Amino acid sequence: MTLEEKMGQLAQYPSQWSDTGPSVPAGRKEDVRAGKVGSFLSHYGAEATQEMQEIAVTESRLGIPLLFAYDVVHGYRTIFPIPLGEASSFNPDLARRTARAAAREATAGGVHWTFAPMIDLSREPRWGRVMEGAGEDPYLNSILARARVQGFQGPSVAADTTVMATAKHFVGYGAPQAGRDYHTVDISKRTLHEIYLPPVYAALDAGARSVMPGFNEIAGIPMHAHDRLINGLLRNDWNWDGVVVSDYTAIWELKKHGIADTDLSAGIQALEAGVDVDMVSGIYGDTLATGVQEGRLRLDDVNRAVRRVLRAKWDAGLFEDPFRYGSPEREDEVILSDSHRDLARTAAQQSMVLLKNEDEVLPLGDGVETLAVIGPLADDARTILGEWAGAGRAEDAISVLDALQNRTGVDVRYVPGLPDVRSTDMSGVDDAVDAVRQADAAILVLGEHYSMSGEAASRTSIDLPGRQQDLADAVTATGTPTAAVLLNGRPLALSTLDDSVPAILEAWYPGTEAGPAVADVLFGEVNPSGKLPMTFPRETGQIPIFYNHKNTGRPPVQDQDYTSTYLDTHWTPLYPFGHGLSYTSFAYGAPKLNKGSITINDTLRMTVDVSNTGDRAGTEVVQLYVEDSTASVTPRVKELRGMKRVHLSPGETKTVRFAVTPEDLTFIGPRMRRIVEPGHFHLHVGTSSADVQTSTFQLTGSTTPIPVTEISSPTQ
Ligand code: BGC
Numbered sequence: 001m002t003l004e005e006k007m008g009q010l011a012q013y014p015s016q017w018s019d020t021g022p023s024v025p026a027g028r029k030e031d032v033r034a035g036k037v038g039s040f041l042s043h044y045g046a047e048a049t050q051e052m053q054e055i056a057v058t059e060s061r062l063g064i065p066l067l068f069a070y071d072v073v074h075g076y077r078t079i080f081p082i083p084l085g086e087a088s089s090f091n092p093d094l095a096r097r098t099a100r101a102a103a104r105e106a107t108a109g110g111v112h113w114t115f116a117p118m119i120d121l122s123r124e125p126r127w128g129r130v131m132e133g134a135g136e137d138p139y140l141n142s143i144l145a146r147a148r149v150q151g152f153q154g155p156s157v158a159a160d161t162t163v164m165a166t167a168k169h170f171v172g173y174g175a176p177q178a179g180r181d182y183h184t185v186d187i188s189k190r191t192l193h194e195i196y197l198p199p200v201y202a203a204l205d206a207g208a209r210s211v212m213p214g215f216n217e218i219a220g221i222p223m224h225a226h227d228r229l230i231n232g233l234l235r236n237d238w239n240w241d242g243v244v245v246s247d248y249t250a251i252w253e254l255k256k257h258g259i260a261d262t263d264l265s266a267g268i269q270a271l272e273a274g275v276d277v278d279m280v281s282g283i284y285g286d287t288l289a290t291g292v293q294e295g296r297l298r299l300d301d302v303n304r305a306v307r308r309v310l311r312a313k314w315d316a317g318l319f320e321d322p323f324r325y326g327s328p329e330r331e332d333e334v335i336l337s338d339s340h341r342d343l344a345r346t347a348a349q350q351s352m353v354l355l356k357n358e359d360e361v362l363p364l365g366d367g368v369e370t371l372a373v374i375g376p377l378a379d380d381a382r383t384i385l386g387e388w389a390g391a392g393r394a395e396d397a398i399s400v401l402d403a404l405q406n407r408t409g410v411d412v413r414y415v416p417g418l419p420d421v422r423s424t425d426m427s428g429v430d431d432a433v434d435a436v437r438q439a440d441a442a443i444l445v446l447g448e449h450y451s452m453s454g455e456a457a458s459r460t461s462i463d464l465p466g467r468q469q470d471l472a473d474a475v476t477a478t479g480t481p482t483a484a485v486l487l488n489g490r491p492l493a494l495s496t497l498d499d500s501v502p503a504i505l506e507a508w509y510p511g512t513e514a515g516p517a518v519a520d521v522l523f524g525e526v527n528p529s530g531k532l533p534m535t536f537p538r539e540t541g542q543i544p545i546f547y548n549h550k551n552t553g554r555p556p557v558q559d560q561d562y563t564s565t566y567l568d569t570h571w572t573p574l575y576p577f578g579h580g581l582s583y584t585s586f587a588y589g590a591p592k593l594n595k596g597s598i599t600i601n602d603t604l605r606m607t608v609d610v611s612n613t614g615d616r617a618g619t620e621v622v623q624l625y626v627e628d629s630t631a632s633v634t635p636r637v638k639e640l641r642g643m644k645r646v647h648l649s650p651g652e653t654k655t656v657r658f659a660v661t662p663e664d665l666t667f668i669g670p671r672m673r674r675i676v677e678p679g680h681f682h683l684h685v686g687t688s689s690a691d692v693q694t695s696t697f698q699l700t701g702s703t704t705p706i707p708v709t710e711i712s713s714p715t716q
Contacts, residue, residue: 003289003299005062006306008036011285012069012245012277015043022048035060036285038309039067039113039277041248044076044391046326049110057322065313065322069113069245072152072163072390073132074098076105078340078512079385079392081351082489083118083144085508087134088530088580089350090621090643092147098347099151101340102390103163108334109391110326112316113164115212115245117148119199120169123546125534126179128457131489131509132388133174135533136546136577138195139640142202149206157209158317160324166210167203169247170223170230172196173214179543180458185216190633192218193668201238209242209312213275215250222257224250230274243308245277246270252281263287268297276305336396341513348510348517353530354503354581355494361481361503363524363583364441369411372439373401374432374475375446375468376416376423377487383447386489386509387454396512400445400485403515407523413439417475421449422466429474436475442482443522444472444501450509453489461540462493469496476500485518491536495574506530524583529619529645531580531688538574542566547577547689548636578623578640578688584614584650591685591695599701600676604660606695608685612648619647624658625684625692631677632670638684638692658685665699 001009013031015022022043024032031037032055043049049068057063074080080098089095099117106114118132121141134144145167154162172192176183187196204211211234213223223229224246234240251270252263260266267283268291278284291297317324334340354362364371377383379401382394405412417432419425436442446468451457463469476482483503486492487510497504505528510517520526537545556564556571565571589609598604610620624642628635642658660683662676669675678699686692 001062001306003292005035006302007284007289009038009064009306009309010277011037011282012039012041012279013037014041014280021045024052029055032056032066033059035062035064037066039069041069041279042071043068044070044106044109044111046108046110046328046331049326050323053322064310065318067112067313067316068110069115070106070111070390071116071388072102072106072111072114073116073118073388074386075102075344075392075511076109076111076390077335077392077396078105078344079389079397080344080347080511082131082386082509083133084131084135084489084533085351085510086347087140087144087533088353088508089347090140090531091350091645092143094347094350095144095147096151097343099148100154101343103152103154104161104334105340106163107161107325108327108330111163112318112325113166113210114152115166115168116152117145117165117167117203118169119145119167119203120174120214121196121199122174123544124175124179125462125491125543126458126460126540127174127176127181128453128459128490129174129181129455130534131386131453136535137533137548137640138198140533141199145199145203146206149203149208153207153209157315160317164209164312164316165203166212166245167200167208168212169214170211170234171200171214172218173216176216181456182215185218187218189672190668193672204234204238204240209315211242211244212247213244213250215247215253217257222254222259224275225254225259225269225273227273235274241308243277243312244275246275246279246281248279249281251275251278251283264291264296267291271297271301271305276308344511345513345517348513349520349526351508351510351530352517352521352528353506353532353579354528355506355575355579356498356502356504357581357583358502359481361441361483362505362522364522368440369409370439371404371410371412372435372442372480373404373412373414374417374436374442374444374471376418376420377447377449378414378416378445380449383450383487384509384514385511386450387457392512398513398515400515400518403519404443407519417471418467420466421447421468424467426467426470429471432471433474433478436478436480436482439480442475442480444475444482444484445487446472446484447487448489450489462490463540464492464494464497472497473500483522485522491534493537493540493574495538498574524616527583527616527618528580529582529621531578531621531623532575533577535573535577536575538569542569542573545573548639550634550636572690576688576690579690580621580688582618582620584612584616584618586618586620586648586687587611587613588686588693591683591693593683593695593697595697597698597700598662600662600699604697606658606660606683606685607655609653609655610646610648611653612650615650617647617649619645620687621645622656623686623688625689626660626664627682627684628665628667628677629680629682631667631679633667635667638689662699
């Protein structure tokens with residue numbers, strides 16, 4: 001390969017959108033013929049990808065096939081709930097299945113490589129990208145990262161129905177200052193290792209073939225130049241050897257960060273730090289060769305990066321048959337297939353969280369003959385898909401209003417009340433109130449337009465936008481039983497809504513089958529079982545607020561002076577992590593431990609009886625948290641270590657079992673090594689992080705900390 005051809009393999013360019021779909025401009029086709037392009041971003045669809053592949057393999061000198069990459073984040077054409085919504089299912093098997101289905105559709109459209117899963121843990125709901133992740137907890141993030149990688153890549157990336165997964169963004173992008181996207185990140189080494197790195201490790205341990213650095217910096221070094229973390233941690237310490245692809249123009253942005261004064265310097269720093277592929281900036285393709293020619297960049301570093309890209313193509317089977325992915329026949333067969341739509345409906349049902357349900361307003365009973373549906377999002381078939389909706393289309397999706405109108409036996413009266421969620425025009429509210437007065441029940445569909453969450457969609461206030469709260473107040477003042485359905489991509493501060501509306505169902509952005517899934521839950525054909533993967537504060541000013549915080553020397557005691565509280569609001573969240581109600585009720589028996597103490601080689605077994613004490617079948621997500629009572633580093637008040645989804649018929653009791661090993665008790669010690677310390681530990685089991693029962697045991701056998709070398713998340 002010539003130096004130019006090598007640089008070509010490292011260059012990735014975007015496709016353009018034309019009326020008929022993605023298209024590559026003529027000049028870029030010439031680049032493909034000249035061997036100057038290794039991969040495309042957002043070029044998808046069987047016909048479009050085959051056309052470009054044909055040019056690459058028959059008209060370029062070496063005939064090296066192209067890779068087609070796309071952000072298949074929560075579906076390709078069949079759109080599943082946004083990842084934060086799906087995380088509410090606490091169900092890794094579901095995440096695996098939706099990623100698998102997304103891969104089947106994407107590969108039918110010629111895609112080889114997805115830029116997902118997003119493994120950015122975040123405690124920052126002002127940041128719009130929390131919708132793409134799995135919330136605030138390292139354990140839940142890790143379990144779901146693993147499942148999503150397994151789903152995308154299947155048993156082998158060589159299969160023509162699987163895509164290469166990308167763990168993004170490496171690392172800490174979810175902690176931007178003040179929640180403003182792309183802003184500086186400043187995380188302590190301890191928090192980085194304890195909180196932000198475990199999901200990255202889990203994704204790579206599950207076999208993710210690719211990593212994308214974040215737009216952020218860590219400790220003053222932008223991630224696209226972070227040799228210590230990319231070459232050092234990922235490649236040397238963790239022994240991972242996949243492809244590192246830059247984020248969009250992020251190599252060029254090293255100049256804006258202020259660590260490079262020329263394109264060439266930016267390119268050299270990125271390549272030397274271990275970034276193999278340059279997405280969009282063009283620096284590797286246009287400029288980097290001069291670095292080698294001038295003796296400023298080692299050819300070895302270039303060769304290593306090229307080898308990784310070629311190996312990815314080899315492993316995908318493209319040298320054997322460059323056209324093996326993607327065909328119009330397969331597209332017809334799998335895209336929006338019945339089974340994928342069914343899965344989308346199941347996933348949407350499992351992702352919904354019943355935040356509140358006073359007076360059993362939900363489910364809507366047989367007595368509801370006239371139903372008022374209020375709120376501009378009710379008939380918005382685009383918003384229900386959320387951001388990062390791949391090739392998803394509003395015309396494939398079923399809005400909440402459509403689904404409710406399709407039900408027999410209910411007369412639906414729709415009045416939006418407001419022109420859109422951000423509008424201050426209240427002139428339609430009276431009509432909404434009239435409709436509600438004449439109805440047996442009202443459904444308020446409220447939330448954020450899809451463009452209000454996702455990339456570059458930060459907010460300073462996470463209240464309900466516009467005048468939606470006023471609309472809700474006017475509706476509930478009628479006295480008609482009312483439930484709110486929320487469509488949004490981040491935790492919202494809902495204190496006022498919680499005061500005014502008796503029932504609230506958090507539906508997130510549920511995807512293509514949003515409407516039917518919402519209707520299933522509202523009418524009680526499906527009993528909600530979702531739990532919050534991220535804390536909902538009372539007020540924006542409480543951010544950052546998360547369940548696994550530390551105690552401090554003056555733990556909060558509400559209304560007690562000189563403890564860690566606020567003057568103007570309760571210190572606790574409105575809805576805690578793990579919260580989610582059901583149409584039935586569950587009772588927990590006393591947790592039982594098989595012993596009161598264990599040694600470093602033992603496993604502790606805990607059982608707890610959970611009963612369905614209501615009159616409907618339901619699924620409870622039983623959660624297990626550990627707490628170190630005393631340690632050499634301040635412990636967190638609770639840390640999730642287990643979860644079980646348990647289905648119970650009315651009156652049924654099941655014994656739920658958890659195993660706790662010393663590995664579950666490890667933490668990063670004072671010398672920044674992962675250790676476990678003998679002593680007392682509490683196990684909390686329950687229905688949310690704030691509603692648990694506690695038992696205590698002891699880890700014995702040593703008086704000193706025990707270093708752990710072989711553990712599942714050696715994030716140091
Ligand atoms: C995002 C990435 C995404 C890329 C390509 C960037 O703006 O940060 O997550 O993969 O665009 O679409």
